[in-house]
Amino acid sequence: MKARVHVTLKNGVLDPQGKAVHHALQGLGFAGVEDVRQGKFIEIELEGTDVEKARSDVKEMCEKLLANTVIENYDIDIVA
Amino acid sequence: MKARVHVTLKNGVLDPQGKAVHHALQGLGFAGVEDVRQGKFIEIELEGTDVEKARSDVKEMCEKLLANTVIENYDIDIVA
Numbered sequence: 001m002k003a004r005v006h007v008t009l010k011n012g013v014l015d016p017q018g019k020a021v022h023h024a025l026q027g028l029g030f031a032g033v034e035d036v037r038q039g040k041f042i043e044i045e046l047e048g049t050d051v052e053k054a055r056s057d058v059k060e061m062c063e064k065l066l067a068n069t070v071i072e073n074y075d076i077d078i079v080a
Numbered sequence: 081m082k083a084r085v086h087v088t089l090k091n092g093v094l095d096p097q098g099k100a101v102h103h104a105l106q107g108l109g110f111a112g113v114e115d116v117r118q119g120k121f122i123e124i125e126l127e128g129t130d131v132e133k134a135r136s137d138v139k140e141m142c143e144k145l146l147a148n149t150v151i152e153n154y155d156i157d158i159v160a
Contacts, residue, residue, distance in 0.1 A: 006121050007121075008121065008123070018122075021122065021145070021146070024145055025141060025145060028141075028144055028145060030137065030140075030141060032126050032127040032128055032137065033124060033125070033126060033127075034125040034126065034127055035124075035125035036122065036123070036124050036125070037122070037123045038120065038121070038122050038123075039120075039121040039122075039123070040118065040119075040120065040121060041086050041087075041088065041118070041119040041120060041121040042098075042101065042116065042117070042118050042119075043088075043116070043117045043118075043119070044113060044115075044116050045113070045114040045115035045116070046112050046113060046114065047112040047113075047114055048112055057110065057112065060110075061105055061108075061110060064108055065101070065104055065105060065108060066101070
């Protein structure tokens with residue numbers, strides 16, 4: 001079973017990486033870009049077939065390691 | 081209009097960041113994790129309402145800046 005996790009900065013938290021990408025895109029001539037935010041995308045391959053257990057395990061992984069919940073949100077998708 | 085871009089390492093390309101996360105998860109006692117791959121997730125806010133133009137612009141952004149197409153794949157979702 002596979003979990004797909006998105007970790008993104010909360011609204012209002014400054015995103016220097018996104019700002020750098022935005023600036024670089026403007027430098028390349030992409031004028032229609034209004035904002036860029038960059039986050040992390042983590043794919044986790046899990047043993048077992050229990051979707052609910054997988055979801056609760058991955059939630060714990062996010063809380064303990066993958067996300068800094070003071071400044072980041074996370075979003076979990078479990079795929080077969 | 082918003083574009084959501086996933087940039088992931090191609091299969092077979094070594095992923096030291098994913099390996100580090102995998103190792104850290106094992107150290108925290110998560111035994112059921114078989115593999116971890118880490119990629120980037122980029123949200124781009126775009127002017128205009130033309131979905132096809134947005135898709136082709138973002139494809140060009142990926143080719144020129146966001147992804148290293150020698151070792152990375154990218155995937156584009158345009159959301160309203």
